[in-house]
Amino acid sequence: MSGFQSNNAVIKWVEHRMPIFSFLDHSVGSGYPSPRNLSYLWNFGSLAGITLVIMILTGILLAMQYTAHVDYAFESVERIMRDVNYGWLIRYIHMNGGSFFFIVVYIHIFRGLYYGSYKAPRELLWMLGVVILLLMMATAFMGYVLPWGQMSFWGAKVITNLFSAVPIFGEQIVVWLWGGFTVDNPTLNRFFALHYLMPFIIVGVVILHIWALHRFGSNNPIGIDTKGPQDSIPFHPYYTVKDAFGLGVFLLVLAAVVFYAPNYMGHPDNYIPANPLSTPAHIVPEWYFLPFYAILRSIPDKLMGVIAMFGSIAILFVLPWLDRSPVRSGRFRPLFRLFFVLFMVDAVVLGYAGSQPAEGAWLRIAQVATAYYFIHFLVILPLLSVFETPKPLPTSISEPVLKGGGGSMAGAPAKPMEKA
Template sequence: MSAHGNTYVPKSRLAKWFESRLPLVGLVHSSFVSFPVPRNLNYFWTFGAILIAFLGIQIITGVWLAMHYQPSATEAFDSVEHIMRDVNYGWLLRYAHANGASMFFVAVYVHIFRNLYYGSYKAPREVLYILGVVIYLLMMATAFLGYTLPWGQMSFWGATVITNILAAIPVVGDTIQSLLWGGYSVGSPTVNRFFSLHFLLPWMIAGVVVLHVWALHVTGQNNPAGIPIKSSKDAVPFTPYATVKDVFATVVFMILFAWFIFYQPNYLGHADNYIPANPAVTPAHIVPEWYFLPFYAILRAVPSKLGGVILMFSAVIILALAPWLDTSRVRSANYRPIYRQFFWVFVAVCFLLGWLGAKPPEGGYVIAAQICTAYYFAHFLIVMPLCGLFETPTKLPGSILESVTGPGKQVSGAGIPAGAAAAPHTKG
């Protein structure tokens, strides 16, 4: 799993016997103990650990909730109420699962913006980055399916809107819609299918996460300076240096998570979802969960149904093309003064799209969404290629150590053992 040397030496005879037949402990040690990480990593690099923690929370709470959930249009809503009222700590499991999805997306959006700012998608990390985009797509599918399962008003109408949108896809759209419906409209077979897929996809996410971590340990971590590890003084062992930082950041994030569970459990949800699904009554304003709102705004910015679907999916797919659209040889935006300004405009546009997604599709809101959508795609298709060609970066530090201490200064303390970092960690 790791491309660098393994420094683990088993002590006991049993450990030596086991290691010679299945070097599992050595694999864990080389990947999560002695693995060299750049010494200048900041707290934005802790969100990977936070995401893994929340994936575990979502899987554990999801399995427990599945024991009490009834996937049918007539029983789904009541089974959720049964979980909340009759199952021991069912309210805690349900609120942890629902708010955990939101916290999951908070962490993943910070993770994505960090990648885009520090150029973590650049060679040799293209596959690592693309695997991250695949995880994001699977997360979106899983979250949408989970949002429909309580079978309240917003769940039912959200499922109806999205499945009708999918029907606009040429050739295969009607087939996809009928497979999801399981009939001629959204109903009990739909709930059953959504429940099955919602239960399956997190395990697929876990599998891709393993590949993602594997790819990370092959290429090594990027860092705020965007320069490679050149000597043992540029890096420190993963444990305890990165481990302590990851644990601290995760605990702080969990405190925020706990605040939502115990004090504001329904703040990020929609009140209409506490009303049983009624096909005869359409809500005044159908909106998805907050983490889908930017893409919902893009979908509604185009008058054409098919055009909106194409743009909505393209908004995610274009993220995977960033390694080839960015022509700059410098990774970190810290040393790219022009791109850095455009990046913060891009972040503001993403937040504005999220706000517009919650507004009615009329008047000035639609015009603003169209402008923001145009800039969203322009950032990738125009800003990234042109900035790389015409921008003059500021001077990069000579090494990771120099970026921490300043030029000409020495550092005392632990570093990685000589030779511990292999060739992949010296690549640009």
């Protein structure tokens, strides 16, 4: 661990026995060289980490006041809103923080998709990210059940029932998940226990994610490797201050929603206590699940629907081997860019279709969008890697970034990168 120096006697004493300061310096300090050309889209990784911390802190405070029992859960949440000091603030931060966590992570993922951050040598980094996404989804789903409102209850019922599609053991699996013969007190209890546990598992995988990241460092908007010291700058102070500014803007948006539209992203039905005898007119999940919900419902067969839904995320695991183009950044891939935009539109269409009743035109649209989702990964990306002619790549990061880099860029060899 070279490079780290301190004159502080205490730091030196600790560092000698446990080199934690040089470890930090190499992780997020001046000892971690980063590409000099990272755009603001690279803020969303650290932002996701900070959001996770916000969620854990507010969640622990809420858990001190919450009662995980079908007879008291709804009431205890209202007690938090009314009688606990600043309980309304903590709960609204946690409730909206969940949505913002997904906004941040989705932007983080789409950034990775566009700039080819999943390509060699960062495949494992990408796959760990997909694991985090799956864990987040499970955690968010179980968290939404805890207030024990109508959508909590019926959402839990619909989602747990999906497992009944498993051949032979389906019914037994569902009973095992419920801890009874319907969604009831045992279900609520275990969901609370798991909702408290899983964020810490996420923290563990995040540490692995960062570990894998630091092996080769961040990808960058140009998508070519750093070739020397002129291409990189130390993480601290450059990216610490940039991340801090991004965090400020993020908090500004979060605060605007928490203080002025705290229930905007929620569903009114969840302010009605859970009632197993009355089904809501439309059972809709939280907005961040809508695209996957649309995929699930677009396939008439239950088992195939479940497989397609899980498959839509599982496919991300093998993405590094579906897109075989050696060029990472979409900036140099004109056709890929076009299809990337189409894919983003497809995701939004799926989300909207998921919010509509699964019938008529919207069902038809959801089916087309679902098909396109898989075609994008299974057909378009593999074909593009063969048939697309990428634009010439700059020879190094510092060339187009440094002032006057435009001139030397013209002198760079203007040959498209050979296919590997």
